[in-house]
Amino acid sequence: LGEYLKMMFLLEPLFFFSSLKKIGKFGPELEFLYCQMGYTDMVISIASYRESLPYHCIPDFSAPPRMMSAAGLCHPLIEDCVPNDIHTGDKGMLITGSNMSGKTTFIRTVAVNAVLAQTIHTCYAQSYSAALYLISSSISISDELTEGKSYYQAEVESIHRLLKDSESGKSCLLILDEVFKGTNTVERVAAGYALLSYLDKPNSLTLVSTHDIELNEMLHKQYHLYHFQEEVAENELFFDHKLHEGPLKTRNALKIL
Numbered sequence: 001l002g003e004y005l006k007m008m009f010l011l012e013p014l015f016f017f018s019s020l021k022k023i024g025k026f027g028p029e030l031e032f033l034y035c036q037m038g039y040t041d042m043v044i045s046i047a048s049y050r051e052s053l054p055y056h057c058i059p060d061f062s063a064p065p066r067m068m069s070a071a072g073l074c075h076p077l078i079e080d081c082v083p084n085d086i087h088t089g090d091k092g093m094l095i096t097g098s099n100m101s102g103k104t105t106f107i108r109t110v111a112v113n114a115v116l117a118q119t120i121h122t123c124y125a126q127s128y129s130a131a132l133y134l135i136s137s138s139i140s141i142s143d144e145l146t147e148g149k150s151y152y153q154a155e156v157e158s159i160h161r162l163l164k165d166s167e168s169g170k171s172c173l174l175i176l177d178e179v180f181k182g183t184n185t186v187e188r189v190a191a192g193y194a195l196l197s198y199l200d201k202p203n204s205l206t207l208v209s210t211h212d213i214e215l216n217e218m219l220h221k222q223y224h225l226y227h228f229q230e231e232v233a234e235n236e237l238f239f240d241h242k243l244h245e246g247p248l249k250t251r252n253a254l255k256i257l
Contacts, residue, residue: 046120049076053124059117060129065171066090066205068110072126075109076116082241083125087109089224092206094196096213096248097228099256102241103209104139104177106228110207111137111175133173133205136165140177152182159195166204174199176208185212193218216247 007112023030030237037159050056053076063069074081080164085091097103113123114135138158141153166172179195180188187210196215199206200222208223216225227248230254231238 003070022028022156036131046122049120050122055124055126057123057125057127058121059123059128061117061132063131064090065127065131065133065203066092068112068130068173068205070110070123070125070128070130073109073128076107076124078105081109084241084243086108086243088205091195092200092204092208092223093222093226094215095207095209095226095228095243096211096216097209098230098250098252100237101228101230101239101252103228105241107175107177107207107209108139109113109174111139114173130173131171131205132142134165134168134170135175136162137175138162138179139175139178141182150182152180155180155182160172162199163195166199166201166209169203169251172204174204174206176206179208179210179212183210188212189214197222213248220247 023167055072066088067090068086071085072083073086074083082102087179095103095106113125113128114130114133117123117128117130118132118135130216138155138161141151141155141158143149143154159176162174162176166174179192183191192210192212192215196206196208196219202244206223224245225247226243226245228239228241229250230252232252237255
């Protein structure tokens with residue numbers, strides 16, 4: 001009976017147009033309430049995230065593009081994460097390290113905290129000072145079977161995007177993991193050297209991890225050299241996951257095998 005009455009007297013269209021008139025009349029007030037509810041929800045989420053961390057800091061964005069400095073930097077998704085410090089000075093960072101030692105996780109940690117700093121003004125660190133960056137990365141590349149795209153082609157396209165960003169004139173944070181690992185050693189080292197030399201620009205801070213220790217000698221004048229290491233005892237590998245200065249001096253691929 002109720003449905004027949006609504007159809008006979010067109011109650012639903014009448015209510016609808018009545019609502020539209022009220023929305024038009026009180027539009028600015030409704031928009032204000034909508035924005036305030038969204039803002040309140042946002043700041044509650046940020047406060048909750050900050051409360052979940054053992055410590056956090058408010059970022060400082062007064063540093064020049066190539067001078068990032070942070071103490072006690074951690075990744076928010078890693079339980080009992082080992083904190084590391086970063087002080088780039090006026091150069092990028094070339095990070096070598098054995099398998100599973102933490103070099104990829106470290107550059108991810110830097111990138112994640114840079115994003116959090118520039119979005120929710122919060123870093124999982126004791127201190128963080130850097131520029132406001134256009135953040136671009138080449139991490140976790142994969143092939144695309146449906147598009148007929150090989151791993152190396154996907155990697156080259158990702159690198160091309162980084163090159164375009166570096167030429168934009170903006171302050172850039174460029175994060176690269178295992179440059180050109182989709183091709184042979186000779187061409188990988190040659191292409192890696194050319195790419196990293198080109199990315200060494202006044203407006204760009206480049207952080208790169210690699211297994212190619214040949215790049216240490218080729219790029220030591222343009223990049224600060226760091227490494228992650230491990231210890232072997234009783235057929236066990238032990239990692240401290242701490243960033244160490246200088247080039248890598250050990251390897252562990254055959255030991256793991």
